[in-house]
Amino acid sequence: MAAMLHSVGVTSASVTSNKFTAFSINSLPVIRSESRTVSFAINGTRKTGKVTTKAVATQAENPTSAASKPGHELLLFEALREGLEEEMDRDPRVCVFGEDVGHYGGSYKVTKGLADKYGDLRVLDTPIAENSFTGMAVGAAMTGLRPIVEGMNMGFLLLAFNQISDNCGMLHYTSGGQFTIPTVIRGPGGVGRQLGAEHSQRLESYFQSIPGIQMVACSTPYNAKGLMKAAIRSENPVVLFEHVLLYNLKERIPDEEYILSLEEAEMVRPGEHVTILTYSRMRYHVMQAAKTLVNKGYDPEVIDIRSLKPFDLYTIGNSVKKTHRVLIVEECMRTGGIGASLTASINENFHDYLDAPIVCLSSQDVPTPYAGTLEEWTVVQPSQIVTAVEQLCKQ
């Protein structure tokens, strides 16, 4: 399955950092916001070629993809909408709560057209009251409805933290199993394009210790739709992390219905030398660095962990047992982020298999600045990934 970065101005084409470090970065392959498409191969064939003018969906020998039909092409937000629509058709108890999800169509167009189709009560435009409409979603879920709460930006859900942690996460336990809370809490997060500190938050680390919830992060249209459907069907509360800059990714996905496992990681690129664990937008930075690494002779194995809580230690473990070196690349903060937990997890479980200490590249522990260059420096760039792999493999 080939994923193509369709640059429409809001992609992760932010690799053009000129005065980044002591390295001369000017020679890095740049994916500019022009109408150039670059194809990565997810599995099987390793395409080191950079630019293809006509993007063709290559059918790699991916056993989980549809080998029969070509499928249809869409953008990530459309894939989310498709998954949502299919589930709303299937189960009349599924409803959506959020600001501007109804008549406006969703601030990222994920719920566009759904209010016309299903009515105002099923696609509910709420006032700006995150704490209480998240609470309302939990209350509705206690009676059997399956609400999906959209935070216009993940950062706004901090206002609903009490409802998410106490009521969403814990009610199933404190009621001795009497009530299930099948909610999905979703929204875009992550560092965008100069959106400012309060609108560039990564909440994975704040929610990760809440017992009772599951967290997943989508990164391609294929897994976005699959994870959305799985999250809606799950009886547990699921937090689905999307990324502001990935909404316009284009990919060809199968026509048939499919659901992905909420606890499974995705093997993006098998390899031998080093395991690179990543999720969400950093996957694309990693894949870009992977191209450089392949040119330099390394063979990285890239895994998109997808499931942030619980970690898919099975896939990760098998990879660690094969390569013996781990690099974690994440957009979360350094302190107490997903990478920190993952490092601890891998160290605990697979210590004997490691040849070198785990390296974790995360965002800097700073509020995201507005200035473009500063913003680039807060997140991990492909050049840093390349350096880290080189150093890791030297040991």
Place this chain on the structure above:
Amino acid sequence: MAQLTHRTSSLLKPLSFALSSTRHLSSTTPITVETSLPFTGHNIEPPSRSVETTPQELIKFFRDMALMRRMEIASDSLYKAKLIRGFCHLYDGQEAVAVGMESAITRKDCIITAYRDHCLFLGRGGTLVEAFAELMGRKEGCSKGKGGSMHFYKKEGGFYGGHGIVGAQVPLGCGLAFAQKYSKDENVTFAMYGDGAANQGQLFEALNMAALWDLPAILVCENNHYGMGTAEWRAAKSPAYYKRGDYVPGLKVDGMDAFAVKQACKFAKEHALKNGPIILEMDTYRYHGHSMSDPGSTYRTRDEISGVRQERDPVERIRKLVLAHDLATEKELKDTEKEIRKEVDDAIAKAKESPLPDPSELFTNIYVKGYGVESYGADRKELRAVLP
């Protein structure tokens, strides 16, 4: 022949219809009772003060309230004996709200409240053994011992808890009302909170949404005049909680009079089904402190507490009504109380014997049946992860 018995108390003005001299303990002869105080309305015409009841209901009220009172006092002793740990918020003094509300609604209506939930749990069909076992952290508790005093739930009875964080249950209550409107099932939700929680922002957010979408939500403020140690006039600029809804109508009710509560809840249910949310303020009082760790006397005088107990006690009011209508003798009522005492003691003994939860229960009910969902790719092959 008609018997009009006048009692010395000026609170009661019983108007009884024909009753023979023998007591019809289970009869359904209608009796009309006047509430002690008139209702005060905000943006709404208050209901009448005359409440229809039957002897059966009167005796039931007495029994239920005496049971609740006994349970709370027994919990007090259990707490002091260190069998109940942590937080224990007792409801004695406020029983009229629980009993009056229960008599006006069905089990399909939902009730959600904060942490002072033991008596409401009983009213919704919970048993004494479940309650005491949960308080003592035993397996037979209503939440399998994993919730505690503040997390009583009864799904079949329509009792949604049992919440520790002040005010957080009100948006949940509006969510329950939303689900009722969504399923179009003509039931209402009573979201209860206290005078302390009345200052929470999420309450007004939820009220706004309930009013916007005409949800059948009834917000009930159990105003016992103290938010833990802070008197209401020190915490709220406007302690007229029934008026704080502004565009939402409100009703102020004497919460120590079970019949006033019953009338108000009936009225509110009819209103909510047609017109959307309404706020009920129950003027009530708690004899114990905020919780067992609060003596309850540092911020109020003992005279005040005993004064309320003498003049407004809900159980006494019903007792006087029962005696006034000649439905039972003093001795019979005392016998009922003895029975109740025995019932409670038996339940405590049974709960004490019940086992503690198994250590493996630590990890159950975190997720529903393990994890996630059955997943499949487009070619229908299952992709379920196997975790170590």
